[in-house]
Amino acid sequence: MPIIVNLDVMLAKRKMRSKELAERIGITEQNVSLLKSGKVKGIRFDTLEKICEVLQCQPGDILVFEAESAGILP
Numbered sequence: 518m519p520i521i522v523n524l525d526v527m528l529a530k531r532k533m534r535s536k537e538l539a540e541r542i543g544i545t546e547q548n549v550s551l552l553k554s555g556k557v558k559g560i561r562f563d564t565l566e567k568i569c570e571v572l573q574c575q576p577g578d579i580l581v582f583e584a585e586s587a588g589i590l591p
Contacts, residue, residue, distance in 0.1 A: 521581045522555040527572050542567040 528538060535553065539546040544564065551557050565576055572578075 519583050520555075521583055522552060522579065523581060524549075524553045524568070524579050527574055527578055528553075531572050533572070538568070538571060541571045 528535065535549045536546050539549045542564065552560065565579070568579065569576060
């Protein structure tokens with residue numbers, strides 16, 4: 518998948534556990550786990566906004582597009 522989810526990296530940088538993030542943004546810990554693993558097909562913008570607000574980051578810190586993974590050459 519060409520979109521890489523780096524939520525676990527941001528959580529580690531902020532020294533925050535998935536459970537705390539889930540509580541602060543109002544989703545289940547299971548959904549945070551699914552986001553971290555990249556096993557979701559989408560994310561609501563309001564959820565992404567809350568994650569960025571809590572972790573004090575930009576969406577690009579969490580979601581990265583890797584062209585090589587998609588078979589797209591620069």
